[in-house]
Amino acid sequence: MVSHRVNKIEASQTMQIAAEAKRLKADGINVIDLSVGEPDFPTPHNIKEAAKTSIDENHTRYTINAGTIELRKAITAKLKRENGLNYNLNQVIVSNGAKQSLYNAILTIINPGDEVIIPAPYWVSYPAMVSMAEGKSVFVSASEKNGFKLLPEELEKVITPKTKALILCNPSNPTGSTYTRKELENLAEVIRKNDCWIISDEIYEKLIYDDFEFVSFASLSEEFKKRTILVNGISKAYSMTGWRIGYTAAPEEIIEGMNKIQSHSTSNASSVSQSAAVEALTGPQYVINEMLTEFKQRRDYLHYELTSLPGISCYKPEGAFFLFPNISAYFNKNTNVLRVNDSFDFAMYILYEAHIATVPGSAFGAENYLRISYAVSMEHLKEAIIRLKKALSKLS
Ligand SMILES: Cc1ncc(COP(=O)(O)O)c(C=O)c1O
Structure with missing residues (x-):
């Protein structure tokens, strides 16, 4: 059974x-x-070469559970450079793909019965992850006429003291729609009144068209940075879906929790993939x-x-x-x-x-x-x- x-x-x-x-x-x-x-x-040539070198140099053992210092440094530098966000190395954990980052984050904050708001259309794995953590998904429709973006008045209707988190997929899978800074600020106004986490899934951050400005939720303000669990990775941006590297940046208590879960489940992400990810984040971006x-x-x-x-x-x-x-x-x-x-x-x-x-x-x-x-x-x-x-x- x-x-x-x-x-x-x-x-x-x-x-x-x-x-x-x-x-x-x-x-x-x-x-x-x-x-x-x-x-x-x-996957770009320079990244593949970095992985080959990593193997030749015998970087083939367990790494620190949360990810190598080199990779976490590359991630904090990226978050500073591109998103204007300051995180220290203890506020970042590398996992086996953004999917594991999301799952570990959900396991870290959700108690049985906690509510998680998920705007629909949603990425298929969010409700399953919430269910595995024994939380309760609360769906709220984001309609086509509003570009499939959650409106503050819609959020207001479902957010309650029982809400533990809101999952925001920005840019979105499946719709591709992406929030402007103003739209995020309007949602933040509603969230401010309720003490909940925002899990911001930014895995499609780099795939943005027509000079649209991508805004990371955590960058709205210091107050919101403290409430945001930022998930990103290299899978989509660098065409590296098979390498399985994702990461989370969040307050230390969250990263510590995720670190515990990861240490007793999968341990570190692949050592060779981590070396490749350093090259992805620090090498040429053209x-x-x-x-x-x-x-x-x-x-x-x-x-x-x-x-x-x-x-x-x-x-x-x-x-x-x-x-x-x-x-x-x-x-x-x-x-x-x-x-x-x-x-x-x-x-x-x-x-x-x-x-x-x-x-x-x-x-x-x-x-x-x-x-x-x-x-x-x-x-x-x-x-x-x-x-x-x-x-x-x-x-x-
Ligand atoms: C919205 C969204 N989040 C997270 C992921 C997971 O990314 P990764 O391949 O890094 O685990 C995907 C992959 O399809 C996705 O579409």
Whole structure:
């Protein structure tokens, strides 16, 4: 018998679609995978070289549990340089990806029954993590007309003395929308009245377009820095998802708690990956701009094409590499063999009919939508649009 903790985690529909996409691919069908959550670029050369050197120099043993001093120095320097934030080394911990950072942070602050506010659409793992910590997720809708951003008046309605934390994903997976300084300040005004933590997931920080200014929540003021658990990493910015390095910057009591949890679960993140991460954060940064130029072209192309399709609306996001179109105009439409009732059916329909894999909005707590990743080549995006148009024309 498995634990009640495991039983509470919902089996994901996303997995079902991914499994089906895999099956079709194995049958030789050319599936275009727009469900991906990672950049399609190789890790930059200088970073790979740093990792090779690290192996040759035998940096292959356990490191300090919280991460090497060198890496934590590189992180504190980055936070100072790019976000105007001063942290000391004891206020930073390196983990096996930002995902582990988030999980350890949640385990550190949540007692059974504590409420955690999660704006929807949300990243799929937040509610599962809160549930594993035996907390209670409180969802609040961030609507398309407001760019999927949480409004202060909406936050006001759900924040109570029972609220232990608010999780803010900025820029957001799945919508790509990113908060302005003013929007964050307005949320901060509401949070000020309630003593809760803000877990600020900034993993897509570097993927920002059109000169939009990214603002880290902790940088709003010293008061908010003390209440923010800042999570970031190198996975998305440097195309290093497989290297598994994420980090947290927060007040010492939080880092100490996370350190304890990590020391009894996974211990330090990979020593070689930590060396590579030092190079990522301190070496040349131009590769990010090359990646951004490419992503921006794809975003503009895909946004234009999607919003030209009948019935589809789509917020043009400021960051990340996802579009989150509203596809609800296609609900209750049929072909001669099936009926599309919801976002899951829609995703399944375009998988079978157009051989395009996507993720239904229901996975992110937003039923009327579909997450489309543009972390694939322009050639694939163009082909996907041709196939999508054809498939949609068959629904009536
Ligand atoms: C919003 C968000 N946070 C955190 C993560 C985890 O990042 P990492 O690969 O560094 O664990 C992801 C990865 O998909 C993400 O989309």
